Amino acid sequence: MSSLADLIDTRKDTAITSATSGLVVKAQDFLQGTSKIIRSFSLLGKLGLAVILFFVILAVFAPYVSVHPYNLSSGAPLMPPGGEHFLGTDDLGIDIWAQLCRGAKISLIVGLGTALLAGLGGGLIGIVSGYVGGILDKFLMRLIDIMLVIPDFPVMILLAAFLGPRLINIILVLALFSWVSSARIARSQILMLKEKTYIKSAELYGAGTWYLMRKHFLPEIFPLIAVQMIRLTGRAIISEAGLSFLGLGDPTSKSWGLTIHYATSFRGIYFTEFWKWWLLYPWLFLTLMVTSLAFVSRELEQFADPRVKK
Amino acid sequence: MPKKRSLTVIISLIVLLTFSCGLLYGCKSDEAKETSKTEGKKTADVIKLAGGDWGYPTPYGLYPRGPGSRKMRLVYDSLVSTDADGKIVPKLATEWKESDDGLVYTLKLRSKVKWHDDKPFTSDDVIFSYEYQKKYLPVSGGCPDAVKQVEAVNEQTIKIQIEEPDVDFLSNLSSWMMIPKHIWENVTDPNNFTTDAAVGTGPYKLTDYSKEHGTYRFVANPDFWGSKPRVKEIKFVPAGEAVLAFEQGEIDRNSVTPDILSRYENNPEYRIMSYETSWAYRLYFNMAKRPELAEKSFRQAIAYAVNRQELVDKIARGNAVPGSPGVLHPKNEYYNSKAPQYSHDTKKAKELLNSLGYKDADTDGILKNSQGERLSFQLVCDDGSARLAEVIKQHLAEAGIEVVIKSVDMKTRDARFKDGDYELCINGSGNGEDLSELTNISGKGRATSTTAKTMGYNNPEVDKLYTAQQKEKDPKKRKELMGKLQQIVAEEVPKLTIYYTKSLAVHRPAVYDGWSEDTYHSDSRSNFVDD
Numbered sequence: 001m002s003s004l005a006d007l008i009d010t011r012k013d014t015a016i017t018s019a020t021s022g023l024v025v026k027a028q029d030f031l032q033g034t035s036k037i038i039r040s041f042s043l044l045g046k047l048g049l050a051v052i053l054f055f056v057i058l059a060v061f062a063p064y065v066s067v068h069p070y071n072l073s074s075g076a077p078l079m080p081p082g083g084e085h086f087l088g089t090d091d092l093g094i095d096i097w098a099q100l101c102r103g104a105k106i107s108l109i110v111g112l113g114t115a116l117l118a119g120l121g122g123g124l125i126g127i128v129s130g131y132v133g134g135i136l137d138k139f140l141m142r143l144i145d146i147m148l149v150i151p152d153f154p155v156m157i158l159l160a161a162f163l164g165p166r167l168i169n170i171i172l173v174l175a176l177f178s179w180v181s182s183a184r185i186a187r188s189q190i191l192m193l194k195e196k197t198y199i200k201s202a203e204l205y206g207a208g209t210w211y212l213m214r215k216h217f218l219p220e221i222f223p224l225i226a227v228q229m230i231r232l233t234g235r236a237i238i239s240e241a242g243l244s245f246l247g248l249g250d251p252t253s254k255s256w257g258l259t260i261h262y263a264t265s266f267r268g269i270y271f272t273e274f275w276k277w278w279l280l281y282p283w284l285f286l287t288l289m290v291t292s293l294a295f296v297s298r299e300l301e302q303f304a305d306p307r308v309k310k
Numbered sequence: 311m312p313k314k315r316s317l318t319v320i321i322s323l324i325v326l327l328t329f330s331c332g333l334l335y336g337c338k339s340d341e342a343k344e345t346s347k348t349e350g351k352k353t354a355d356v357i358k359l360a361g362g363d364w365g366y367p368t369p370y371g372l373y374p375r376g377p378g379s380r381k382m383r384l385v386y387d388s389l390v391s392t393d394a395d396g397k398i399v400p401k402l403a404t405e406w407k408e409s410d411d412g413l414v415y416t417l418k419l420r421s422k423v424k425w426h427d428d429k430p431f432t433s434d435d436v437i438f439s440y441e442y443q444k445k446y447l448p449v450s451g452g453c454p455d456a457v458k459q460v461e462a463v464n465e466q467t468i469k470i471q472i473e474e475p476d477v478d479f480l481s482n483l484s485s486w487m488m489i490p491k492h493i494w495e496n497v498t499d500p501n502n503f504t505t506d507a508a509v510g511t512g513p514y515k516l517t518d519y520s521k522e523h524g525t526y527r528f529v530a531n532p533d534f535w536g537s538k539p540r541v542k543e544i545k546f547v548p549a550g551e552a553v554l555a556f557e558q559g560e561i562d563r564n565s566v567t568p569d570i571l572s573r574y575e576n577n578p579e580y581r582i583m584s585y586e587t588s589w590a591y592r593l594y595f596n597m598a599k600r601p602e603l604a605e606k607s608f609r610q611a612i613a614y615a616v617n618r619q620e621l622v623d624k625i626a627r628g629n630a631v632p633g634s635p636g637v638l639h640p641k642n643e644y645y646n647s648k649a650p651q652y653s654h655d656t657k658k659a660k661e662l663l664n665s666l667g668y669k670d671a672d673t674d675g676i677l678k679n680s681q682g683e684r685l686s687f688q689l690v691c692d693d694g695s696a697r698l699a700e701v702i703k704q705h706l707a708e709a710g711i712e713v714v715i716k717s718v719d720m721k722t723r724d725a726r727f728k729d730g731d732y733e734l735c736i737n738g739s740g741n742g743e744d745l746s747e748l749t750n751i752s753g754k755g756r757a758t759s760t761t762a763k764t765m766g767y768n769n770p771e772v773d774k775l776y777t778a779q780q781k782e783k784d785p786k787k788r789k790e791l792m793g794k795l796q797q798i799v800a801e802e803v804p805k806l807t808i809y810y811t812k813s814l815a816v817h818r819p820a821v822y823d824g825w826s827e828d829t830y831h832s833d834s835r836s837n838f839v840d841d
Binding site for chain 2: 072073077091092093247251252265268270271274
């Protein structure tokens, strides 16, 4: 976002070339479009967006938002919220707020990383499969069928345990099981699009695959894939938390799931009052984040999917 | 349409929230309404305890940790055993005599003892147990290595010859289980012999075992040679959340943490028993794998850097005794209070490391050797000690040593520990002093303990002192030798004892009140039967 602001600033100060002005106009269009979309959101959608924004800020400015380190003891163990540690401390005396800020970063990295990888990868596979057709399409569709039948979470557990608990592995494993839906959506759209007369005529005039993809296919299916990606983000965050909760996450990552894992492994935590901060806050953060993502993706659906339109 | 849907979402969220809160709190109000004034019951029909898979309860099928051995001991007997004070007590042997040179023991076997399948127990079975367990080593324990020959004098008397005198010989016999000849004779793969194999002479018969569910069912043996078992049936059942399972009566005894003790205090329905144990977490140094660790002052630096009191406060929630570098528990009769203690001193630790040539030239907090390599170690621990490892990592980081934690499940950790596949390792074990694992003398052969060779530690003086104290019959002189041994061990810290746990157990006296004061293990045989 800051680079866009820079661009606008530059326009004010110096003489500009037409190329940059084109970019700026595009950026302005984009901003205007985005704000229009946001304005059309329902209250819940706006709230969801605000919560997501809050977490993004938390993640980016984690070291500044929390005074205490996220990986070192900074107080007495299991201090209740209030005072210096305003969300309390865990059994080792590590500040919960600092851990949650760090966790926001991990969750976003995992969520966005998976969504980008799975959404774009899956979308591309879908386009190719739909447009090329034939044997390749048959092969890819059967592959997708297989992926759909495989229960993903058990296999994820297996793979996470096998590959070792590193953040990049978690992202890869999650992406491996998430591309299917984007691919199917993309393919079905392409199958419909390629029979449209304007595509047929473009083809007649000699438009190549790449040209068609760039000019017609991608713009048409991007909104659908974008909604799918936001959904995937939520799913990936939950799955990462699930894997961490089971003790298969990256033990150094301090993700929300890991905080929950340590809290629930504390013997008899539900019979003490410690869960009121050690377990409740990471759970609350996780729930808020995922619910907000769901709200936003639902709002966006209205623009992408004509069936949901008012 | 969307407005309605969002409303539904919000309402369902609220309902879910209140429901989950209700679940968490709800259990509190249901309990503790009835407070029976009945005196504790000394017998019971069924006792249920938290399960878990600890292997098939034969000397060959069990998992070599306490819970596995204790379940096996419900079924099998040794010739003699030791009581809580270390006194030798009769089991399948009723009398024993030692020859003057201490090399031959004559044991008289108990008469009219029957195996669970009604066949009589005779000296033949003892000899078979010796020969078979020599051929196939049991997973833990077994006949002491010192035994040279076992022969039958008659059907009720046996003679054991040993290599050299050993004061602990009779107490070592307590880990040698008698197995029936008619069952095992033709078994060539004892570790996988798990169909109707659990036939012993002990007070309980195994009637059910499920590896997958971690459940066991033991039923009292009506023909048991000792006194009548006080509990007719012992069941090990799955218990997810043990506190909840206990309060709902799904299990009859539970070990608890100090944090939840207030739920049971001043409530006549419950009785709390507390124990000081010699079960300890220890930090092991693999000197064979990392030569840096072979340097005595390096290990001393680590001993200074690790704040054992803080570990007691944080990890054990105060319910433990900080470890003594001399390995022995301060309440052990042979404890040497004068051995070095290494009170927490990060500065001293740093000085020691600096004097070894480790410097932090680029001031990133991690020390480097003369080649500029970072001082970094991998610490292997199990899930249960992951938090312990986390704090140790912080302590060592303060002294300039980087620790990378590798947390694995317990069985993997045990296997890696046994094979020496670690640099630093946290392992915990109970039962006695464990100084033998610092020697190269083959000891009791417990599968979860290590040897000096595996650790890359070698001090002939330790071996010599250990052997000498084993032979010493005079308790005063033995204490002196043990004192010397602890002095050396504490000075060299080949392993660092982190803390000795204390144990708190809660039960309902109205259900069963026969729990032993001597052992904190709820599955221990002494809770259910007087031999």
